[in-house]
Amino acid sequence: MARAAGxxxxxxxxxxxxAAAGASGSWDWDIAxxxxxxxxxxxxxxxxxxxxxxxxxxxxxxxxxxHPEDRPRIRIAVAGMLAGASLFSKEFRVVTPAGKVxxxxxxxxxxxxxxxxxxxxxxxxxxxxxxxxxxxxxxxAQSAGGVGTFEYNDGFATVSVSTEFCVLLGLHPADRLPLxxxxxxxxxxxxxxxxxxxxxxxxxxxAGEFLIRRGDDGELRWIARRGEVQYEADGTGYRLLGVIYxxxxxxxxxxxLRELAETLEQRVAAEVAERQHAEEALRQAQKMEAxxxxxxxxxxxxxxxxxxxxxxxxxxxxxxxxxxxxxxxRSLEQAMKGAERAAALTHRLLAFSRRQPLDPRAVNVRDxxxxxxxxxxxxxxxxxxxxxxxxxxxWMIEADPHQLENAILNLAVNARDAMPEGGSLRITARNxxxxxxxxxxxxxxxxxxxxxxxxxxxxxxTLAKVFDPFFTTKDVGKGxxxxxxxxxxxxxxxxxxxxxxxxxxxxxxxxxxxxxxxxSAVEDQAYHPAAEDFGRPSETILxxxxxxxxxxxxxxxxxxxxxxxxEAADGFAALDLLRGRDRPVDLLVTDVVMPRMSGSxxxxxxxxxxxGLGVLYTSGxxxxxxxxxxxxxxxxxxxxxxxxxxxxAAKVRELLDR
Amino acid sequence: MIxxxxxxxxLERDALTEIVNIGVSxxxxxxxxxxxxxxxxxxxxxxxxxxxxxxxxxSEREVAxxxxxxxxxxxxxxxxxxxxxxxxxxxxxxxxxxxGELSAEEVVEMEHEALAETGNVILNSCLAxxxxxxxxxxxxxxxEVLRGNGATLFEVDESGxxxxxxxxxxxxxxxxxxxxxxxxxxxxxxxxxxxxxxxxDEFIAxxxxxxx
Numbered sequence: 001m002a003r004a005a006g007x008x009x010x011x012x013x014x015x016x017x018x019a020a021a022g023a024s025g026s027w028d029w030d031i032a033x034x035x036x037x038x039x040x041x042x043x044x045x046x047x048x049x050x051x052x053x054x055x056x057x058x059x060x061x062x063x064x065x066x067h068p069e070d071r072p073r074i075r076i077a078v079a080g081m082l083a084g085a086s087l088f089s090k091e092f093r094v095v096t097p098a099g100k101v102x103x104x105x106x107x108x109x110x111x112x113x114x115x116x117x118x119x120x121x122x123x124x125x126x127x128x129x130x131x132x133x134x135x136x137x138x139x140x141a142q143s144a145g146g147v148g149t150f151e152y153n154d155g156f157a158t159v160s161v162s163t164e165f166c167v168l169l170g171l172h173p174a175d176r177l178p179l180x181x182x183x184x185x186x187x188x189x190x191x192x193x194x195x196x197x198x199x200x201x202x203x204x205x206x207a208g209e210f211l212i213r214r215g216d217d218g219e220l221r222w223i224a225r226r227g228e229v230q231y232e233a234d235g236t237g238y239r240l241l242g243v244i245y246x247x248x249x250x251x252x253x254x255x256x257l258r259e260l261a262e263t264l265e266q267r268v269a270a271e272v273a274e275r276q277h278a279e280e281a282l283r284q285a286q287k288m289e290a291x292x293x294x295x296x297x298x299x300x301x302x303x304x305x306x307x308x309x310x311x312x313x314x315x316x317x318x319x320x321x322x323x324x325x326x327x328x329x330r331s332l333e334q335a336m337k338g339a340e341r342a343a344a345l346t347h348r349l350l351a352f353s354r355r356q357p358l359d360p361r362a363v364n365v366r367d368x369x370x371x372x373x374x375x376x377x378x379x380x381x382x383x384x385x386x387x388x389x390x391x392x393x394x395w396m397i398e399a400d401p402h403q404l405e406n407a408i409l410n411l412a413v414n415a416r417d418a419m420p421e422g423g424s425l426r427i428t429a430r431n432x433x434x435x436x437x438x439x440x441x442x443x444x445x446x447x448x449x450x451x452x453x454x455x456x457x458x459x460x461x462t463l464a465k466v467f468d469p470f471f472t473t474k475d476v477g478k479g480x481x482x483x484x485x486x487x488x489x490x491x492x493x494x495x496x497x498x499x500x501x502x503x504x505x506x507x508x509x510x511x512x513x514x515x516x517x518x519x520s521a522v523e524d525q526a527y528h529p530a531a532e533d534f535g536r537p538s539e540t541i542l543x544x545x546x547x548x549x550x551x552x553x554x555x556x557x558x559x560x561x562x563x564x565x566x567e568a569a570d571g572f573a574a575l576d577l578l579r580g581r582d583r584p585v586d587l588l589v590t591d592v593v594m595p596r597m598s599g600s601x602x603x604x605x606x607x608x609x610x611x612g613l614g615v616l617y618t619s620g621x622x623x624x625x626x627x628x629x630x631x632x633x634x635x636x637x638x639x640x641x642x643x644x645x646x647x648x649a650a651k652v653r654e655l656l657d658r
Numbered sequence: 659m660i661x662x663x664x665x666x667x668x669l670e671r672d673a674l675t676e677i678v679n680i681g682v683s684x685x686x687x688x689x690x691x692x693x694x695x696x697x698x699x700x701x702x703x704x705x706x707x708x709x710x711x712x713x714x715x716x717s718e719r720e721v722a723x724x725x726x727x728x729x730x731x732x733x734x735x736x737x738x739x740x741x742x743x744x745x746x747x748x749x750x751x752x753x754x755x756x757x758g759e760l761s762a763e764e765v766v767e768m769e770h771e772a773l774a775e776t777g778n779v780i781l782n783s784c785l786a787x788x789x790x791x792x793x794x795x796x797x798x799x800x801x802e803v804l805r806g807n808g809a810t811l812f813e814v815d816e817s818g819x820x821x822x823x824x825x826x827x828x829x830x831x832x833x834x835x836x837x838x839x840x841x842x843x844x845x846x847x848x849x850x851x852x853x854x855x856x857x858x859d860e861f862i863a864x865x866x867x868x869x870x
Contacts, residue, residue: 072866073672079865080676083791086683087700116687158839172715174703174828178839181718215718 024104029059029121031082036061042125047097067093067101074106081110081121088123091132103132147245150227152179152194154237159194168223168244170214187211193225194240204229206242209251222251281440284464291469292489299346303620304547306346306642310339311553314645318560343642346620349469350640351403351486358400358493362517365397365429365447366390372405376412376427383422384415390429397447398517399494407490410483411451411510418455418508426452432513441497445516454507463502487512534649535563539656542566544574544590544602545618550641554589554618557645558652571597571605578609585610587655589639592619614655618643664823664851666706669866670858675704677861678827678842681787685780692779693755698832699780701842705826706851712824712843713808720744726804726811727777731785733796735853737822737846739785740804740811741777741829747838748773751831754838774801780829784842792857812845822847825854 025042029035035056043050046065048057062078063071070092081088088108093101108123142149148165158176166173169185183192190210206227213220227242313336320328369388376386408427415425432448434441458466458473465471467488484500487510491498495515502508535541541563545551551567558565566585568574571594578585588606592599603615620641639651666674682699689697707715716724723745730738743751752765752772760768778801789796804811812824825844832838846854 072669072862075866076669076673076676076862080680083680083787084683085676085680086686086698087679110683112687116684171718178720 023124024102024127025125027062027108027123027125029062029082030056031118031120034059045094045096045102045125065094065096067095069093078121081108082118084110084112084116084118086110088121091128094125102127103129145245147243149243150182150194150240151242152240154239165244168221168246169212170216170219172215185212185215187213187220193223193244206240209247221246222248285440288467288488295349295469299349300620302342302346303641304550306339306343307620308547308549308553308642310336310343310642310644311550311557313339315553315556315560339642340644345482346642347640348482348486351489358403358490360398360400360494362396363399363401363404364394365449365514366392366394368401368404369408369427369429369449372408375405375409379409380412380416380425381422384419385424387424387426388428389426393431394429395431395445395447395516397514399514400490403490403494404514407487407512408449408451410487411512414483414510415451415453415455415508418453418457420456423454423507426450428452431516434513441513446496446513447516449512449514450509451512452507452509457504457506457508458502459504463500466500467498535561535652535656537562537564539586540564540566540584541587541589541652542568542574542577542585544568544571544588544594544599546570546591546594550591550618554648557648558589560645561649561652563652570594571599571602574602575605575609578606585613587614587616587652589616589618589652592617614658616651616655661848664706664848664855666704666855666858669862670855671704673858673862673865674825674854675701675827677788677791678704678784680791681784682780682829684787685783688779688783689755689776698830700830701827703828707824707826709812709822709824709845712826713812715826716742716808716811716841720808722746723805724807724811725773726806727773727781728802728804729778729781729785730799731796732798733789734794734857735846735850737844737850739781740841740843740845741780742811742841742843743838745805747840751776751838754831770803773803777801777803781842792854792861794857812843823851825851 023041025045026039027042028037030037036059037056038046038048038053038061040050040053042048043053046061048061063075066074074090074092077088077090086109088106088110091103091105094104095101105126105128106123107126108121110118111120111122113119138149141147142162142164146164146168148168149162150159150165151161152159156179158178159182160175161177161182163173166177169182171177171181171185179194179196182194186193187210190212191208193210193212206225206229208225210223210225211220212223223244224247225242225244227240230239230241232238313332317329317332317336320332369390373386373388376388380386412425412427419425427450429447429449432446434443434446462473466484469482469485471485488498491512491514496513498513499511500508535558541558543551543554543558543565544567545554546569548569551569555565555567566577568577571590574588574590588603590599590602594602597605599617599619603617606613606615615637617638618641619638637651637655639648643651678701682701686697686699689699705715724742725745725748726743727741728738730736749765749769752769753760755776756765756768756772781801782798785796785798822845825846827842827844829840829842831840
């Protein structure tokens with residue numbers, strides 16, 4: 001203390017020591033004597049005459065240079081000290097005689113006598129201006145940046161924190177907070193915000209993110225922690241120095257972004273799945289196409305052969321004498337049956353390969369279904385309840401009615417076979433509008449004919465193959481495996497499509513989509529079989545066929561029926577015959593596919609010679625030449641190979657009688 | 659919300675803090691004489707809060723149950739003073755004020771008595787100093803030891819009815835190298851607090867004079 005120092009040298013020495021320690025002055029307040037003793041530095045700071053140092057100053061001098069804004073505060077604090085408070089530690093501004101404002105930290109204590117009465121109040125002033133500015137910068141940085149600081153010494157129960165730190169965690173602002181108070185805001189399962197050494201090895205860095213529940217409003221927030229672990233030089237402990245700041249918004253944006261990314265993945269996955277589905281559908285279509293071409297080709301060749309076989313058996317049957325061995329007749333009948341079955345088979349193959357000749361007409365599906373109810377009742381066992389439902393509002397369609405009946409019957413039989421223990425079969429028709437997406441049918445109006453059973457159903461593997469020709473789930477000999485293939489081919493050829501859905505144990509649902517027909521189309525009456533199939537010698541028929549055996553059979557058959565018959569092996573020969581005849585030819589019966597000149601080319605040239613000449617095509621393989629989008633052209637009649645004599649007779653008669 | 663007529667200004671808060679600090683300094687001196695060791699007591703800050711807020715302030719900081727010494731005071735301003743410690747700190751405090759010679763059993767035995775006596779010294783010093791500095795007199799009841807959590811100590815009314823306010827002081831102890839934290843709470847009704855505020859203003863005027 002300056003007053004106690006005694007000599008000038010000691011004063012000088014003390015002053016040097018205090019200056020080195022950063023002190024800007026010291027005071028000794030004699031409470032009882034009401035006198036303030038200051039050292040030279042203090043006097044200099046306040047601009048007091050140094051020659052009065054020994055005698056001291058009035059106590060009010062203490063407050064003279066204190067900034068007016070800080071003065072009341074310091075007066076109160078000093079009043080406390082003079083009344084016996086033990087410690088003084090205040091920061092305040094001092095205005096120097098030059099007008100400079102300095103921040104001072106005054107630290108002092110009260111000295112009591114034996115009766116606990118305050119004697120002296122002594123202390124030191126330290127210039128903390130520099131530190132204050134730094135603190136100010138730090139405070140601004142903290143509040144502007146929303147950054148809270150903390151400092152934790154290993155082993156302590158409390159943590160030094162900044163106001164912003166408390167605000168971020170929703171805690172009541174304080175300089176020190178208990179460790180567990182801070183860590184209690186962290187959500188369950190998260191690590192401690194301020195780790196204690198006892199928890200194990202300390203991390204090298206304090207970088208981390210914590211989900212907390214704010215103390216005041218209970219809101220969940222994300223807090224980031226950054227900082228350093230500083231080890232004491234003697235290796236005995238450490239300090240954790242760090243900052244925290246709120247990263248909730250960033251976290252939320254991150255979450256939104258991640259969600260977007262995740263849904264992107266989902267979208268991509270959906271897209272890929274759809275693509276795979278489309279590829280699978282394409283592969284299936286290509287397979288069906290390839291199988292169709294193959295079966296179509298085989299069927300065509302078989303039909304030519306069957307035409308000869310059937311024709312020849314027919315011929316032989318007619319010529320066999322009544323007196324002949326009955327076994328000959330039986331054999332011929334067996335041969336005919338076999339050939340007819342073969343013909344039916346090739347016909348189905350053609351149907352599947354979409355090369356069966358269709359004869360589309362305007363069809364009222366409701367009437368058609370009603371007309372089938374007898375047939376269905378006969379075909380389906382009594383154990384199965386049949387319900388047919390189509391209201392009068394169902395649109396007209398354009399389709400081959402016979403093939404449609406055939407298809408529905410096929411589906412009904414499949415349904416029956418799926419319900420050996422009985423069940424219910426429901427056939428309905430309704431209008432359906434397709435948008436053109438998600439399927440292979442073009443957009444437009446369709447009539448959907450549904451055949452639904454509650455039978456055994458099918459698994460996925462079976463479903464994938466149901467339309468394949470010769471694929472069957474039925475026992476050997478019970479089905480050809482061509483039923484659904486035919487229905488498939490028919491639906492496609494008619495410009496529609498077919499859907500099938502099934503699960504083991506929960507039945508099967510097949511939906512046949514057929515395009516809506518022209519509303520103005522008039523329902524055709526069923527074709528009329530001619531009452532009399534035989535011909536007259538006055539009627540001349542020209543047969544053109546490149547296959548000698550088939551031609552020979554057709555010519556023979558027509559002669560037998562009583563017609564005059566001319567024959568030609570190709571179109572040119574046929575045209576020659578047409579030109580050279582005095583008597584007109586009444587009907588041209590021609591194969592479609594022939595070398596040099598096709599059936600339709602021949603028909604065209606023939607019409608130039610004989611306008612209005614009737615034409616009947618025969619073919620085992622209807623070709624584009626006469627098929628327009630799978631349908632016969634206007635005024636064209638077609639007799640599918642193989643054909644029986646009766647069928648030929650009926651068709652020829654029908655054309656001649658028109 | 660704290661009503662306008664009892665909300666303390668910064669200067670009033672400073673003045674009250676200094677007055678309480680004189681009180682705890684006296685208490686520290688008394689304790690030092692009792693146990694023959696240096697005792698440091700300081701009150702770093704002071705607040706006026708509702709009972710509910712006071713309960714939350716404590717429970718925010720203290721996970722353990724609390725132990726409190728209670729004394730009622732009567733005078734120009736009346737109320738109830740509480741010296742509060744976390745229960746876990748209580749035996750520590752007893753050990754600190756009784757010296758290291760006692761066995762664990764003896765400490766437990768003496769806990770109640772030692773706490774009541776310590777609390778009496780501290781609370782008495784604070785209240786007497788306040789009365790003295792504010793030039794008024796207060797009478798006090800004998801100390802009582804209570805246990806409970808923040809809500810029970812502050813008699814938080816769950817119905818949310820109007821309640822008094824709490825003068826909430828943080829208090830730091832340092833005895834025999836032990837750091838013990840505690841709280842002083844003075845529960846007062848609004849008229850009492852308004853009177854206290856007036857008396858503080860008188861005190862400030864006398865100390866600060868023309869500088870205010």
